[in-house]
Amino acid sequence: MSTTKNLSDLQWQCATFAELSNLQLHAIYQARAAVFILEQNCAYQDVDGKDPVSHHLIAWTxxxxxxxxxRIVPAGISFAEASLGRVISTQDWRGTGVGKALIxxxxxxxxxxxxxxxxxxGAQAYLEKFYGSFGFETVSDIYLEDDIPHLEMLLVAKA
Incomplete structure (x- = not known):
């Protein structure tokens, strides 16, 4: 069995919370917990009430x-503006370009x-250049969120 990871093998889905099946939602929460809670050693409330009002973009193997x-969060929920949040690439897929494709x-x-x-x-500070490559500009000083340095970045809409 090949262990090569190809972006062309992925199936992209953008769905509302209600459109996700129970098994899909379980897989999403499992992946988020693996990255944010286990890998980053952050004890925090991942299921924060924003998922039901958000759209979810998933790259499925x-x-x-x-x-x-x-997740795509509407304006007025996390920030005054619409936002992207809970951004992850799972461990097996890092280094494949999936993060760039995701953003x-x-x-x-x-x-x-x-x-x-x-x-x-609200980006982890070490990813400032990564998000900057998509046109995001830093608009805050570094702050701690769950003991991880973050900063706010803005991608201004094109007129």
Whole structure:
């Protein structure tokens, strides 16, 4: 069995919370817990009430596992602006370019839902250059969130 990970093998899905099956939701929560709680050693409330009002962008493997994920949060929930959050690429898929594909697809999906929306994110500080490569600009000082340095970044809508 080949262990090569190809982005072309992934199935992308953008869905509301209600459109996700129980098994899909379970896989998403399992992936988020693996990254945020176990890998990053953060004890925090991942299931925060924002999922039911958000859209969810998932890159599914042929085996039905999560390769990458983010949620698209409407304006007025996390920030005044619409936002991308809970951004992950799972351990097996890191280094494949899935993170870049996830952010590019996330921006595209958010703008399909909210045309011309400005996007604000709370990014882990070490990813500032990564998000900057998509046009996000830093708009805050570094702050701690769950003992991890973060900063707010903005992708201003094109007029």
């Amino acid at each position: 042929p085996e039905g596992e999560v390769a990458a994920y983010l 590019a697809n996330g921006i595209k999906a958010l703008h399909a839902l909210y045309p011309a929306a400005t996007i604000r994110i």
